Amino acid sequence: MSMGRSRGVVLVGMQGHLIDVESDIGQSLPAFVLLGLPDASLRESQDRIRSAARNSGIDLPARRLTVNLLPASLPKSGRGWIWRS
């Protein structure tokens, strides 16, 4: 199976919302797709995650990586919780 999950929290004001993060590694050309209403600062995470993984020695495969943030209806922002790629 090529799917993984982890969790994060998004803060709206003082209220924290639990976010599910799903990742899928597919059989197509290398790409990084981020779904689920990320804002600009969160989109930056795409490059950050690949670099960090490579520099840690655990390279991500050169294939299509789809990351989905749930619930999709909640706008997500910030750099704080992005690293669970």
Added chain:
Amino acid sequence: MSAWAAEGMVVGTERVVFLAELGLDGRLRPVRGVLPAVAAAVRAGVETVVVSRENAHEAALVPGVEVLTASHAVEVAWAFSRGNRVRREVGDRFPDLDERMPDRHVGGAASVEESRDAAPVPEAGGDLAEVRGQHEARFALEVAAAGGHHLLLVGAPGAGKTMLAERLPGILPPLGDDAAMEVTAIESVAGDAATVGRLRRRPPFEAPHHSASTAAVVGGGARIARPGAVTRAHCGVLFVDEAPEFQRRVLDSLRQPVETGVISLHRAAGSVTYPARFQLIMAANPCPCGMALGRAGECSCSVAQRRGYLAKLSGPLLDRIDLQVQVDRPRSASMTLDEPGESSAAVLDRVLAARAVQQDRLGRWELRMNSQAPMGLLTGALRPASAATAALDAALDRGGLSLRGYVRVLRLAWTLTDMAGRTSPEAEDVDAAMQLRQSTEERRTG
């Protein structure tokens, strides 16, 4: 992490919350707002969180959570490694992998106990003993501290208004567990420091300069609004020095939070509600030159200037302020300078005693202070004898007092009663409360 999980590198991350900023080299950096985020995760049933080392103490403030701290992504991968796969991949880069296992902390009790036992840290603000004379104003300050009432100080420049207000946090009781958690969470989101290491027990003190904008005071910003001074002053003191110099809009924006204890900020991207139950302390000069009180002969302002100056504090705002006191310049050097004032510690003892009485009486309605008592309670179960409130009732009948004012006088009367050690307000308490509320009002309109 979930990408690594997808690859089969790591397992068991489904129910773990990860909170850190990732550097390009894989290093983990601290983030803002870890405390409320972890608290929310725990409420949602999460048992394990992973944070950067710098955020460890903050995350461990939340009871009932297991906190894993790491300074590098590899350490986290190693902790969740499936068999030896991580070691095979990174072994040559991180030969010391075994020593780099993430630290485990159990959130809750220990750190909370520790911060409660620690002696209160004296912060800037000084001791009340440094304030000479000013008996009326000191009394008003003590009443404000005991019952959590809002206070307005009016007086000439140099009379000691600011000095008094800055010493208020020193005579407020330390924050309880729940309040300390709320205040620390706010600090975590809005504070200057990147991370908070311990629960904050001392009530916060916010003193925005009079050039502050509405957004700075109540909170604001594009998209989702950020907390402002009223939220940072939650469970503490918001000191508005030189109040008439503030923009009128800013002052009037305080009306709702003063009454409700929360601030609701709406933007197109969404609305947020921040807690904002603060104690409002305002200081003002009586006129632009500041001399209109006491030695009225020295005032060089025109009548219109004098009227306009305090009129910037709008009626609806003043109506919400329980204590309005005049602060005069000390007159006699020998009398005021030789005799030091009472120390903060002595006043704090009396405040604590008065708070304990309030807690006993109001506890069953889940209230802590007289200033929180709702109207239904004050005119119902806790209504003073009608003989005691005769003068107050008459003021309401004459139209000299709003119904809100009526309730606020009753709250103040209860505080005075508690400080005097009586069980129920008598006529003199109610009269004194009316006096303390109205001493500047007549001067404004007269």
